[in-house]
Amino acid sequence: MIQEVFLNFYRKFEQFEERSSLKTYLVKITINRSKDYLKSWRYRKHILTNNFLNPAKKGRNRVVEQDEKLEIADAVLQLPLKYREVIIYYYFEELSVLEVSQILSISDNTVKTRLRKARALLKVRLKHDEWEVLTNE
The missing domain is CATH 1.10.10.10 (Winged helix-like DNA-binding domain superfamily/Winged helix DNA-binding domain)
Incomplete structure (x- = not known):
């Protein structure tokens, strides 16, 4: 996640308007990127498949x-x-x-x-x- 944020920042550095500090800007981008990931189908699918593939304690109820x-x-x-x-x-x-x-x-x-x-x-x-x-x- 962090790596993606820094790569995006590097690619779009010119969009940074310096209204706030660089740290604040990167933190906000990281938070938004994390929220997007948690909402994504890939993440939800991963959680669902893990629950089905690794049933809790060998299928016990x-x-x-x-x-x-x-x-x-x-x-x-x-x-x-x-x-x-x-x-x-x-x-x-x-x-x-x-x-x-x-x-x-x-x-x-x-x-x-x-x-x-x-x-x-x-x-x-x-x-x-x-x-x-x-x-x-």
Whole structure:
């Protein structure tokens, strides 16, 4: 885009009337050229073809995935506090077992035990056969 602007300026230098600074003039040309490009069929076609050629996460349905994530989040929030906080720190905040134990002021073995029990509780609550959300995460 910038290269096109400078080439156009070089070709049409004589049209520059010096009513403003050169910088202002080039910035305005760049903005207008960018707007034109975003409106162009080439850009819109490129975006559309990318969406069709590279479907999000190998064709998985985004709506289903979002729904499953909400169900998992709801199930996590229904856990007792001591299990919920360990799950949130470990999976959502991506902290290590040692970091979680330091934050909660408990031993790392306690964190591991709570994680195991929390996973078991979640497994009971989330009885569905397949979870698309969990397949590649």
